[in-house]
Amino acid sequence: MRSAGKVLDTGVLVSYAQGSAYADAVFAVAHRELIPLAVPAACLVEAIAEVDPKEGARVLSIKEMPVVETVAIDDRSVVQVGALMADALWPDAPLGAACAAFEGRSRNWSVMTSRPEAITRLGGEAEQI
Numbered sequence: 001m002r003s004a005g006k007v008l009d010t011g012v013l014v015s016y017a018q019g020s021a022y023a024d025a026v027f028a029v030a031h032r033e034l035i036p037l038a039v040p041a042a043c044l045v046e047a048i049a050e051v052d053p054k055e056g057a058r059v060l061s062i063k064e065m066p067v068v069e070t071v072a073i074d075d076r077s078v079v080q081v082g083a084l085m086a087d088a089l090w091p092d093a094p095l096g097a098a099c100a101a102f103e104g105r106s107r108n109w110s111v112m113t114s115r116p117e118a119i120t121r122l123g124g125e126a127e128q129i
Helices: 009-016 019-034 041-050 053-064 075-087 093-108 114-119
Strands: 006-008 037-040 068-071 108-111 126-128
Touching: 006 019, 006 041, 006 093, 009 019, 009 041, 009 093, 009 126, 037 041, 037 093, 041 053, 041 068, 041 093, 053 068, 068 108, 075 093, 075 108, 108 114, 114 126
Parallel strands: 006 037, 006 108, 037 068, 108 126
Antiparallel strands: none
């Protein structure tokens, strides 16, 4: 059985930055129900790169939310995310997807994503947004 927490992939962050009602609801429900959200730093980087510069501040605003934990890339995760990509026979997998899948597997949480096929290929459990 999965715990209540969720990992957020790049697509959720981009949708939130662009004012998606669905993405807004993800954060509202997490706040109301105290559902922890993990956001890999690589997904923040990808989201900033994908959105209009004016929307970048909204992406970064999630770091201030009490239910959100930004997950840094450290020495341990560098090795393990690389191994995950190699095991999937996908050395050029999107880094954000690989970090999200790794974090989901590590915590036994599903990954909310706009690219479920990537998360699944990397061994994670995907919830499509």
